[in-house]
Amino acid sequence: MRDLEFTLATDYIELNQLLKLVGICGSGGAGKALVAAGKVRVDGALETRKTAKIRAGRIVNFEDARIIVKAGGAIDAEAGGVDRGG
Numbered sequence: 001m002r003d004l005e006f007t008l009a010t011d012y013i014e015l016n017q018l019l020k021l022v023g024i025c026g027s028g029g030a031g032k033a034l035v036a037a038g039k040v041r042v043d044g045a046l047e048t049r050k051t052a053k054i055r056a057g058r059i060v061n062f063e064d065a066r067i068i069v070k071a072g073g074a075i076d077a078e079a080g081g082v083d084r085g086g
Contacts, residue, residue: 007070012053
């Protein structure tokens with residue numbers, strides 16, 4: 001499983017946008033389709049709300065990726081808040 005970290009710049013991010021920003025899909029619309037297809041879990045539970053508010057401390061899973069959402073801090077503008085690990 002590959003771990004991705006996402007640091008929030010605000011209080012929350014919509015699930016479909018998170019999937020786009022970490023590179024799981026190419027657009028927010030594609031992110032909505034993944035959620036609608038039942039392929040995304042948040043904290044272990046199936047998430048069906050395409051624009052669910054994802055806050056710090058949540059873990060989002062899609063296939064072999066685990067997205068760890070962290071509270072604000074310095075964000076790398078080029079990475080869009082994503083730390084892809086080493």
